[in-house]
Amino acid sequence: MHIGDRIVKWYEQQGRDMPWREVHDPYLIWIQEVVMQQTRIEQGVGYYERFVARFPDLKTLAEAPLDEVLKYWEGLGYYSRARNLHAAAQQLVSEHGGIFPRDPQALMRLKGIGPYTARAIASFAFGAETGVIDGNVLRVMARVLGDDSPINQPRTRKAFQGIIDTWVQGVPSRAFNHGIIDLGATVCTPTQPGCLLCPLETACVARAEGHTHLLPFKEKKGPKPVRYFHFYMVHDARGARLIRQRPAQGLWGGLWEIPNAEVEAEAFQRQLDPRGGDYCFSLRHIFTHFEMQIGVYTLPTPAAAGWEGQFVSPEKISTFAFARAVLNIFSRWEKNAPQTGLL
Ligand code: SF4
Incomplete structure (x- = not known):
């Protein structure tokens, strides 16, 4: 047949x-x-x-x-x-x-x-x-x-x-x-x-x-490249959080995020923030084409002056769409904040 x-x-x-x-x-x-x-x-x-x-x-x-x-x-x-x-x-x-x-x-x-x-x-x-x-x-x-x-x-x-x-x-x-x-x-x-x-x-x-x-046979791929980022939690005096929208094209296109920047591996590993932020915790996020190592830092509001974005109150923040990695940062932050007094 x-x-x-x-x-x-x-x-x-x-x-x-x-x-x-x-x-x-x-x-x-x-x-x-x-x-x-x-x-x-x-x-x-x-x-x-x-x-x-x-x-x-x-x-x-x-x-x-x-x-x-x-x-x-x-x-x-x-x-x-x-x-x-x-x-x-x-x-x-x-x-x-x-x-x-x-x-x-x-x-x-x-x-x-x-x-x-x-x-x-x-x-x-x-x-x-x-x-x-x-x-x-x-x-x-x-x-x-x-x-x-x-x-x-x-x-x-x-x-x-x-x-x-x-x-x-x-x-x-x-x-x-x-x-x-x-x-x-x-x-x-x-x-x-x-x-x-x-x-x-x-x-x-x-x-x-x-x-x-x-069978089936698959060609082996090499390990994913690793890139290092610092993400910044910035709050104003009323507890509103600074967020910004990503460009429409590219990684997380059109989604919202907290300010962040790529850093050298050494700065990431030694927890040295080029902007003078205070280290809170680390996590990682795996993309199909690379692994993102994320260090989360707090920055005082004046240090973020001039950055694009808007301060959004805790009640309103859930109406914005964030990437999974940023949601994970928020969730870790909420767990850590009561012990560290970071909020
Ligand atoms: S290898 Fe797969 S396709 Fe071939 S007989 Fe066994 S179950 Fe069927």
């Missing part, structure tokens, strides 16, 4: 029952796919539900202020996802009359929509015969094909895309794509795959050759 047919048949009998799989609205599928990237399902579901309750359709999202969209994303990380959702919603309204294109290539021309999301929308909303490749699917494919090309390289992804697009021809695309994702998540697991339960067992090269434990 053709690989596509085997996967569809298996999915109809064994696939995971998830409520959102009944949804065929491209807008809801898009939001769900973007929220769930880099996010645990348990955490993502709450964000998704709050987001679509406030922005139930494309027009509402396109017309909303970016600050409010970011507020609904607060704590989820990778804030460019929220900025891109907002920009692409505006693009869809202004350039496509508020209608999603059905073709993955046209979807990929929208801000922030990459190959995975474009194909997920095209397949799950419109039934397009295209394969949707995530980490689970890469693992299944590497094993079935007995292919040891590094799966973290774009060229491997491209080659696998060409192959999966042939597997999905002539079979129901939604069932096929949900099926192969589920197969990777529940049977062809990273360690100890359940080959005896797998519909692809007789087609699988890794199984036949006894190599399932060696």
Whole structure:
């Protein structure tokens, strides 16, 4: 039997029952796919539900202020996802009359929509015969094909895309794509795959050759570079805190933060602040491309004279959207303040 047919048949009998799989609205599928990237399902579901309750359709999202969209994303990380959702919603309204294109290539021309999301929308909303490749699917494919090309390289992804697009021809695309994702998540697991339960067992090269434990192969990356920052807690006489908004583009674009500056490793390690701040505590934050070591310092208000930003009272501060690292600083500060008298 053709690989596509085997996967569809298996999915109809064994696939995971998830409520959102009944949804065929491209807008809801898009939001769900973007929220769930880099996010645990348990955490993502709450964000998704709050987001679509406030922005139930494309027009509402396109017309909303970016600050409010970011507020609904607060704590989820990778804030460019929220900025891109907002920009692409505006693009869809202004350039496509508020209608999603059905073709993955046209979807990929929208801000922030990459190959995975474009194909997920095209397949799950419109039934397009295209394969949707995530980490689970890469693992299944590497094993079935007995292919040891590094799966973290774009060229491997491209080659696998060409192959999966042939597997999905002539079979129901939604069932096929949900099926192969589920197969990777529940049977062809990273360690100890359940080959005896797998519909692809007789087609699988890794199984036949006894190599399932060696695949998929990933090229090792070096350690992340480390950068050092001092973040400053500045309060005025009424206890209002100095905050400022980041530029729209780049790291934490459009979010709010407390003043901060990059420093040399030595100044960070020796707790020497170039502005004469008093050291409070340290923490770290991991980004995809670097590790941020954060030293938190207090500064008296006059030392911050001339800095851009605004003083915001403790009651109002929760109405601004901050990055997770800044929220972590606030939370540590609140825990430390009673013992140290820093507040
Ligand atoms: S036979 Fe085993 S290794 Fe091959 S796809 Fe199925 S579960 Fe994965």
